[in-house]
Amino acid sequence: MARTLIELQDVWKIYRMDQTEVNALRGISLKFNEGDFASIQGPSGSGKSTLMHLVGCLDLPTKGRIFLDGHDISRMSESTLAQIRGKKIGFVFQAFNLIPSLSAVENVALPMIFNGIQKDKRDALAKELLVDMGLKDRLYHKPSQMSGGEQQRVAIARALGNDPDVILADEPTGNLDSSTGHHIMDILAHLYKEHKKTVIIVTHDPYIANYAHTKINIVDGQVAHDHESENRFLWKGYNGLNKKK
Numbered sequence: 001m002a003r004t005l006i007e008l009q010d011v012w013k014i015y016r017m018d019q020t021e022v023n024a025l026r027g028i029s030l031k032f033n034e035g036d037f038a039s040i041q042g043p044s045g046s047g048k049s050t051l052m053h054l055v056g057c058l059d060l061p062t063k064g065r066i067f068l069d070g071h072d073i074s075r076m077s078e079s080t081l082a083q084i085r086g087k088k089i090g091f092v093f094q095a096f097n098l099i100p101s102l103s104a105v106e107n108v109a110l111p112m113i114f115n116g117i118q119k120d121k122r123d124a125l126a127k128e129l130l131v132d133m134g135l136k137d138r139l140y141h142k143p144s145q146m147s148g149g150e151q152q153r154v155a156i157a158r159a160l161g162n163d164p165d166v167i168l169a170d171e172p173t174g175n176l177d178s179s180t181g182h183h184i185m186d187i188l189a190h191l192y193k194e195h196k197k198t199v200i201i202v203t204h205d206p207y208i209a210n211y212a213h214t215k216i217n218i219v220d221g222q223v224a225h226d227h228e229s230e231n232r233f234l235w236k237g238y239n240g241l242n243k244k245k
C-alpha cells in the first residue's frame with residue numbers, strides 16, 4: 001500500500017504586515033502519498049504558492065502541523081529545514097529562476113554543492129541530467145541563450161540534482177506556449193511514472209491539471225470540497241490515486 005509522504009494537519013498561514021493580517025491558508029488538511037502526481041488549482045491569491053512554500057520547507061506555518069516523510073517540519077529551525085529541503089525537495093518555478101551568468105551545467109551543478117558532492121561528480125551528474133532532458137547541445141549555453149522551454153528543462157534538471165523525493169512545480173508552464181508547456185508536463189509525468197517521484201504542480205490551466213491524477217482546488221486559503229474531493233480527502237482519509245504501480 002502507498003505510504004503517506006506529506007501530511008498537512010489543519011495548517012494556517014497568517015502573514016502579518018504592520019497592522020494588517022492576511023490569512024493566506026485557513027485550516028488545510030491534506031495527504032499526499034509517495035509517488036502521487038497532484039495538481040493544485042485555484043484563483044490568484046488563494047494560497048497555492050504559500051502552500052508550496054510550506055510543503056517545500058521554505059517557510060513555516062503559523063498554526064498546524066506538516067509532516068514530510070515522518071518528520072514534523074512545522075517546528076524546525078531554519079538550518080534543519082534547509083537540510084531537509086536540500087535532500088528531499090526539488091523546485092521548479094514559473095520564471096525558471098536560473099542564474100543568468102552561469103551555464104546550464106553550472107546552474108544544475110550549483111545546488112549539489114550544498115549536499116557535499118565533489119566537483120567532478122557534480123559536473124558529470126549535471127551533464128547526465130541535461131542530456132536526459134534532451135539538452136546535450138545546450139550544456140554550455142547561458143539562460144539568455146536558450147528558449148523558455150529549454151530553460152525550464154534546465155530548471156527541472158537542477159531540481160533533480162539531489163535526487164529529491166518530491167518535485168514541487170509552481171506554474172511550471174505559465175511562461176511557455178501551449179505545446180512547450182505540454183512537453184514540460186510530459187517530462188514531469190515521466191518523473192512520476194518512471195522515477196516514482198512525488199510531483200505536485202500548481203497551475204491555472206485545466207489542460208495542464210489534467211496530467212495529474214489528483215486534483216486539488218484551493219479557494220480562499222481552504223481546500224474546496226466538491227463531492228469527489230470530500231470523499232477523497234478529509235472524511236475517508238485521502239489515500240492517493242487509483243494508480244497502477
Ligand SMILES: Nc1ncnc2c1ncn2[C@@H]1O[C@H](COP(=O)(O)OP(=O)(O)OP(=O)(O)O)[C@@H](O)[C@H]1O
Pocket residue numbers: 015016017022023024042043044045046047048049050051
Ligand atoms: N510574504 C507575504 N507577505 C504578506 N502577504 C503575502 C505574502 N505572500 C503572499 N501573501 C498574500 O497571501 C495570499 C496568498 O498568496 P499566494 O501567493 O499563496 O497566492 P497564489 O494562490 O499563489 O496566487 P497566484 O495564482 O496569483 O500565484 C495573497 O493574498 C497574498 O497577497
Ligand SMILES: [Mg+2]
Pocket residue numbers: 048049050170
Ligand atoms: Mg502563486
